Amino acid sequence: MEILMSIVIGILFMCATYLILSKSLLRIIFGTLIISHAVHLLVLTMSGLKRGAAPILTDGVTAYTDPLPQALVLTAIVIAFGVTAFFLVLGFRAYQEIGTDNMDEMRGTEGND
Amino acid sequence: MIEMSSFFIAFFVIVGAFLSVVTALGLIRLPDVYTRTHAASKSATLGVMSVLIGIMIFFWTQGGFNSYFVLGIFFILITAPVGGHLLTRASYNSGVKLWEGSVQDDLAMDKQTQEQIATKNEET
Amino acid sequence: MSLLHLAILLPFLSAVLIPFLFKGFRNIHTGWFVLLVPLVLFIYFIQYLPLTSDGNTVTKTFEWIPSLGIDFTAHVDGLGLLFALLITGIGSLVVLYSIYYLAKEKEALHNFYVYLLMFMGAMLGVVLSDNLIVLYMFWEFTSISSFLLIGYWYDRERSRYGAQKSMLITVFGGLSMLGGIVLLYIMGGTFSIQELINMSESLITDPLFVPALLLILLGAFTKSAQFPFHIWLPDAMEAPTPVSAYLHSATMVKAGIYLVARMSPVFAESGLWLWLVAGFGIITLFWGSFNAVKQTDLKAILAYSTISQLGLIMSLLGLGAAALHYDQLDDNIYMIATIAAVFHLINHATFKGSLFMMVGIVDHETGTRDIRKLGGLVNLMPITFTIAIIGSFSMAGLPPFNGFLSKEMFLTGMLSVFELDLFNLSTWGVLFPVLAWIASVFTFVYSIKLVFKTFLGKPQFDKLPKKPHEAPIGMLISPIILVSLVIIFGFFPNLLSNSMIKPAVEAILPSLVDSGQTVDVNIYFWHGFTPELFMTIGIIAVGALLYATLAKWQGIYNRIPERFTLNGMYDAGLSLSEKGSLRLSNAYMTGFMRTYLVYIFSFFVAILLSTLLIKDGFAIDTTDLAPIEFYEVILAIILVASAVTVIFAKSRITSLIAVGAAGYTVALFFVLFRAPDLALTQLVIETVSVSLFLLCFYHFPRISRNIERIGFKLGNAVISVLVGLTITLISISSFSSRSFESISQYHIDNVYDLAAGGNMVNVILVDFRGFDTLFEIAVLAIAAMGIYAMIRYRAAGGKEE
Amino acid sequence: MLTTILYISLAVITLSMLGVLYRVIKGPTAPDRIIALDALGISLISIIAIFSALLRTSAFLEVILLFGILAFLGTVAFSKYLEKGVIIQRDRNE
């Protein structure tokens, strides 16, 4: 399962990288969204999957899945949410001010001589 | 007793699974948005409710009734139709074409008459 | 901190007061206050003369960074004191001269004198420091203060150019010297010159010895304007003339000479040292004198003459090192080379100082320094003429002035090369006297040209910007004092020999003194009919001939195109470095985000994959894997399919729906991986995010018009695949290399007893790792705040919404 | 026996999800996709329910309920967007 997940994560990364390399603002933002999904899955995968019951104290259960990575992922998810929201608004504000959503038209090297 | 409950559980779950297959088939095969909504909002809802009932019975036999299931079923029961309604209306208003095989478009007729009335009022 | 340290720092300390004095006493020329400083110091240092002439030295230490071996150790010996006296003595004269040269009404005197005092202090520091790091510090200070002095008229383009050039070259030398110093420290474990001298025997065998030698010499050569680093010196003439007189006669450029003399005991045992110092010196001597002849600006002639004279002293120092290889002092004629070097150093300071001041007077009174406009000034400026003639005759090496004496000794030194069977000198060494003679001829020519073209010949006063007349007496005092010294030293050279030259030579060649030999300095006018005398006569004869036919052969100077001169190369190099950098930089700093990302991702892939390969990090271990169920495979396919859909989606809403589907699937995976809290959070956040996207779509363009080429897509695809592959490979390897139990068993065991909770994830979040959570909500809060500010506050429109 | 049935149902439902996903990818119109997404979400509820029965844990029941609510929220947001372009109005009577 871990190997399957590693491959899935790799593919997600591939998609995300492709999106990030494209020209449109929105596609880039979608790319970062997919990256964060991949990262969260990766953290869980790396700690070993399905090693016991859900980490909620239950009578008679001794083996629990590692709860620590779950807590880390939760933190990461929330942070990713904040950043994504910010990024999204940044994207549309940039579009409003600059008037294009094409990264190639957002160079900013005019001042260099 | 356990035999009986197992039978019910199995029955509901299988029905649910069947209905979800129906949903998928409907979504694939039906020709336009309006017909596909039927598949989604009717059979899917019914399917999930059926599964939930099955599992509810399962947990009941395991050691206790869990109110979350009832709440969940109730929830889906009231939200699914509203969701379906909203979506259909939205797609109609946003200008999605009906399937050419459609027989009737009441809303359009309705609108037409309304517009006619409006133009008449303006004339007078 | 002793009085000696205070003496070194006095110029810096008094520099602080200058701006206030300038502002406070507008009626009095600030120079009068400044004059006190070098005068006091000169008197102070004179007191050390008896001490050093007896062969004693004084060392005073002030601890600065003792733990790094960096202490401000002041060391006064013959060599240091000689320089200190030159610095303060000539310094006094220059300040006096400047009082009449720079008008207090027009000039920014507070700046000028601050720079000058800083420079003076820095020079004193260089010559009196025993610690190499402190020496380096003052060394860089001389570069910087001369930068300021040269750029004193900062609104002139040429001044800025000259200032920058001198700083670049000298600081370059300084830095390489620092490298040499560090190497010496690594070899010897100390920054103290005296201690290094004591261990010179062991240093010479060290493999770092040669690099250290080269680096230190680089420092000395750049400072002393040795070929090919001499190019900064002519441009430094943009400074006010008093500055030129000071920097280029007695101080700044002599710092390099000082360094070579000072480090001789450490390095001179090496043949490389001898060859390099003498070789570069003699080439510089020739090149400087050769080029001086073609100049038409009076100061430029003097600049090249300075270069050539510095070469002369340098070559003498180099040959003097040979003295170390001969034990018998009686027939050690190489000692004479060192003596000549020290003697000429003093002589050069006197005659070059006076000549610079003379040129300053001409410039001040006529408004030009262009030799083609000048002529016939002798009747109007007789005193200046006298100064000029004494100075330049001394420079040309004519009797009875001091220049003649040292020139004779120089020639003796050069001729002695024939008797040297050291380091292959017998073969190429023949070039030394030949070049020396040729250079002396040119020296004669430009010296004569300097005087004759200015003061004799046809008067053409109509070309001059000002009506010329003799300078005020105040301006003449300093050069007169200097030319008097020229004459006095010429007639009574032995005034200096025991008081100054001998101690200095002893400091340069301490190992000879240690072995019981005494330095005997005796300078005479008349040595009999020696080869030197015939050479001098030859110089005068050929020189006079060349001067007479100057117009005929001057053309050869134009043969070298500007591009191939060293100056041209410097300019081209500098503009190339700027333009080239810009072109290079613009080539990769494209401003395209994608390009940067491509660089970054490519590097990411390349270095990680190669590390994985080199370090054999790849591992795959299938023994400890969780089982795979059929439906999980399908879910994985669904997840992948949704993600791929995002790539191919034509419209933004399709992308969003696909992203949503992927998000929901991820939540389902969380359920499969027994993480209910995660699933809950992921679901809500996914939904809220989707709503946010929908909310923002209103502000985005409906259709993306960014059509991408196939090549572009293909490139992206390759990089993407590689990135994905890298992540997968490392993931598999790290998972397969699990070596330890997780610490989380502690959390599982103690969650109820110690933290009173049942949901481990939540307890970790609020208790075990509550600190994380605290700052995580901080992140959220800042994000919200930022979004609010971003939307509400639009400075571009100049107002808030 | 029951476990086997649950497993099979799970497999059947995931397979049908694949079919639903086809509609998400294919479209052709946005409402098609939204409907499919909605159906996908509802299938997820079934899967989670069966899965918790298989694991015999009640840890995921909150998820089920939550999903019910959120699927609705998503649908509302999407349909409002389709209809009006803006999903939250400042004042609907403007």
Place this chain on the structure above:
Amino acid sequence: MKKTNDVILQTVTKIITFMIILFSIDLFFSGHYTPGGGFIGGLMTAAALLLILLAYDIKTLQVILHVDFKLMTATGLLIAILTGTGALLFNEPFLKHAFDYINLPILGETSLHTAVLFDIGVYLVVIGVTMTIIQTIGESE
């Protein structure tokens, strides 16, 4: 923009919002023992408010709930920090929680835990942040 009447949606919203909020409070309080907690509770409450925004509008929400969400964020943050800072007074490490089991008349044995206070901070921040973001974007021109 077309004006439509959303009677059906609004009616359902009234019921559902109420239920979601109840559910979110349940999630929040049970978080220490079963899945849930400050984050999820907060997000659910925010989701309920979002539903109101969807069905009605921003103005209506302000009439119902007269709160500045930015201040709510700040308050939540401050509560969370101060909970941790409390430990400083006793020269204990920051964020050291204290708890005890007490018997309440109706609810039975309950644990009284300072972590709950911390969680309240989290809860408020999450609601405040989510709503600030949504409202600000919604109001933007």
Place this chain on the structure above:
Amino acid sequence: MINLPLLPILIPFITAAVLMFFPKRIKAQRTISIISSLGAVIASFVLIFTIRQNGIQTVNLGGWDAPFGITLVSDMLSALLVAATSIITLFVIWFSFYYMDEGHERHYYYVAVQFLLVGVNGAFTTGDIFNMFVFFEVMLISSYVLIVLGGKKEQLRESFKYVLINVISSALFVIAVAYLYSIVGTLNMAHVSERIAEINQPGILTVIAIFFLLVFGLKGGIFPLYFWLPGSYKAPPIPILALFGALLTKVGIYAIIRTYTLFFYHDTGYTHMILGVLSMLTIVVGVIGALAYRDVKEIIIYNIIIAVGVILYGVSVMTPEAIEGSIFYLLHDMIIKAALFMLAGIMIAIVGSSHLKDMGGLIKEYPWVGWTFFIAALSLAGIPPFSGFVGKLLIVQGGFRAEEYIGPGLILLSSLLVLYSVMKIFTNGFWGTPKEYHGLKASMAFKLWIPTAAVVVIAIAYGVGAEAVRPFITQAVEPLVNPAIYIEAVLKE
């Protein structure tokens, strides 16, 4: 007071939370921020002296023993960096009073600065690798807010790129932590170090070491990951740029120093060799950039990159001497970069443009600014006795002693070019023909100059008083060359 290491984080944190209540009351915002920054400075100095006397200070947050909870670890390096950060923030806030638009001040500017301080100080102090990620995020999101505040076209454009890069690097950070956790099963940095030592860093851990280098290198701006830096740093107003230039890249460097001395010191022949090569290339590209441009901001920005290379070169040599040099230089660079940016800010305020072609002769009207700049420039180039020298000397010395000659040579050469690049500003901006300016009034320039000069004075004191500073630095080096000290202080075995 067992929570002492926490105070430099907690004080700005509480301040930020309080300031969020009344963003529109500028006076109160200013007063409270400056007082609290002062408090942070005092706290960090108390911390430094406590560490000097009692060794490394740790707090086990929540009272959970070391590897299980989160531990804050203040060793001398962290404390010094925290102190430098707090000082710089204090002066930049002071500078901002006169520089920032009122609009900025009314829109959470001070709050974001305080949060930035929280993030930076936290990242310096934490002893937990995941917690470091959280603090990185606090720092980054505040920097996002700061960079975009004002919403000008250029800012939005550049901050989009900036955010994108950092989102990617944050994702990579989490991945790196996940990999590490997979292998060693712990997050506490001391514990990680202990466990890595136990298995003697197998190949895969070397790969992860490189992964960490990439993550932190993206933040620190090493070659070839720095490309985003010049553009992004050019966008925001000067006080913000001063904070960024002085602090943000340094956090990346600190993280590299920490991980490369505490975790991955078993295969220095490979990891540190790569670090060394990259740092040398960083110096080269930095120099190229500094030579190429004639924009005041840009020249100084490229100097940040050069400094990054110099510091990391010292770390890559991995001898006590070189590391000490790196730390000396690191602290110097933080202070002097802040000062230089503030000075550039004054120039820009006067002239109304940041390009050298619009400047000239400023020294005539504003001599005090000119001379302060001159001293700062010398300090940057490492001319003794100013602050950059000792660090550079030690790095060069360490490099030579380790029998490496290219790196030290490059560093010496880069000093020359650094000097050239900043003197370009001096000769063209301050010297040259005076022009008519319609920017700021002289009185305002003087107000801006006071905090700037204070920073320069600190830099000079740091250089001249190297002997007084040195015991602290040597103490900071100890845990870096001997991780056992760090481990023992944290795990208390």
